[in-house]
Amino acid sequence: MDWITGMQRAIDYIEDHLTEEINYEEVAGTAFSSSYHFQRLFSLLSGYTLGEYIRMRRLTLAGHDLVYGHKVLETALKYGYDSPESFSKAFKNFHGITPSMARTKEAKLNSFSKLSISIQLIGGNQMNYQIIKKPAMTLVGFKRHFTGVPYGEEREKQEEKLFVTTRGIQWFLCGTADDHDSNEYCVITNVDDEGYDFYFSKNLHPWTRDHLYDHSTTGVDFIESLNLETIEIPETTYLIVEARKDQEKGTNVVSVYFDLRKRIATELVSEESLRIVPGPELAVYHWNPRETRNIQIWIPVEES
Numbered sequence: 001m002d003w004i005t006g007m008q009r010a011i012d013y014i015e016d017h018l019t020e021e022i023n024y025e026e027v028a029g030t031a032f033s034s035s036y037h038f039q040r041l042f043s044l045l046s047g048y049t050l051g052e053y054i055r056m057r058r059l060t061l062a063g064h065d066l067v068y069g070h071k072v073l074e075t076a077l078k079y080g081y082d083s084p085e086s087f088s089k090a091f092k093n094f095h096g097i098t099p100s101m102a103r104t105k106e107a108k109l110n111s112f113s114k115l116s117i118s119i120q121l122i123g124g125n126q127m128n129y130q131i132i133k134k135p136a137m138t139l140v141g142f143k144r145h146f147t148g149v150p151y152g153e154e155r156e157k158q159e160e161k162l163f164v165t166t167r168g169i170q171w172f173l174c175g176t177a178d179d180h181d182s183n184e185y186c187v188i189t190n191v192d193d194e195g196y197d198f199y200f201s202k203n204l205h206p207w208t209r210d211h212l213y214d215h216s217t218t219g220v221d222f223i224e225s226l227n228l229e230t231i232e233i234p235e236t237t238y239l240i241v242e243a244r245k246d247q248e249k250g251t252n253v254v255s256v257y258f259d260l261r262k263r264i265a266t267e268l269v270s271e272e273s274l275r276i277v278p279g280p281e282l283a284v285y286h287w288n289p290r291e292t293r294n295i296q297i298w299i300p301v302e303e304s
Contacts, residue, residue, distance in 0.1 A: 006031030007045070008117045010038065015114055018058050019078050024050060037276045040191070043149040044262060046115060051193030056112035059094040062087075063109040066102040075099065129241045129264075131301070139185050139231040140176075140209060141201025142169055150188045150196050150281070151261050159186075162200065169226055173202040176212070180205040184285040187231055201231055236279050238298040239264070257283065257295045264299065274301050 010031040014022060027050070028038035039050050046053065058079040065075045076087035076099075084099075091099045095109050102109060144162050148154035163170070174184075181203040190197040204212070211217040213224060241264055243257040279300035286294050 004117050006033060011115050014054060018061060022054060036278045040276045044151055047149060047152050049149055049193045056094065059091060060112045063095055063102055066099055072099045129239060131237060131239055133237045136235045137203060137233040139201035139233060140204050140228055141199045141231060142228055143197050143199050145195055146198045147195040150191060152258060156258060170200060176208060177202040177204050186283040187280045189280040199231055233280055236300045237302060239274060239301045241297045243295045261297060274303060277302050
């Protein structure tokens with residue numbers, strides 16, 4: 001079964017069970033996929049987490065029910081809410097009005113339509129990639145929790161805010177890494193319906209890492225206040241693709257990165273030969289020299 005058919009079967013399964021508790025493993029099973037692989041591919045293609053999609057579809061149908069005279073409590077229980085209060089809060093966040101207001105003739109509601117996978121003639125572009133087993137790494141960095149999915153405008157805005165408001169910590173880490181490794185490692189991990197953790201980190205020399213909090217060695221006592229964390233990256237096989245700025249289109253390397261990340265899902269990872277596996281995803285920034293800046297995308301995969 002190809003991935004397009006599998007994805008549509010999963011969406012149809014969700015639609016048929018919106019008034020029931022939906023098990024993500026069962027959804028992925030209809031696409032003959034693992035839950036982790038399916039959720040990552042779904043969010044890449046749709047721009048929503050699986051949980052967001054289910055929630056917005058349920059609230060859309062709940063609005064229709066209320067317009068046609070269904071009671072609030074009855075509707076709340078039908079779509080999986082355990083109390084009128086939790087339903088009312090979610091309903092108002094989505095529709096902008098309370099459930100009771102939705103029962104009036106002049107109510108204006110939002111609608112989120114069912115996804116449908118369509119086949120288009122795409123591709124025809126060259127994409128160079130490598131599949132490489134990388135050894136384990138120990139990185140040092142700091143974390144922010146981002147909302148939404150790790151791909152697209154929402155991620156881009158949150159990442160930009162992080163980079164422009166934490167320059168001091170970045171400079172410290174870059175200086176600490178010195179000539180050992182000039183790359184910057186942005187790590188995406190712990191992805192779920194509530195968001196994901198995003199780390200800015202550096203690969204420090206082992207001696208430096210071991211003595212980072214030794215005041216007698218560093219001569220300073222402020223490093224603890226930076227709230228740095230050690231990030232263990234296990235030995236992993238990665239699909240690695242490089243994003244460079246497009247001189248002809250005048251786009252910068254970050255814009256190319258986000259476009260390329262989605263192409264990887266539709267043109268490489270969605271094929272049956274590769275499967276995304278649980279593990280941190282990395283964006284490795286090669287900032288110097290400025291003329292040849294690029295970002296490498298490291299996606300943990302296995303060959304199926």
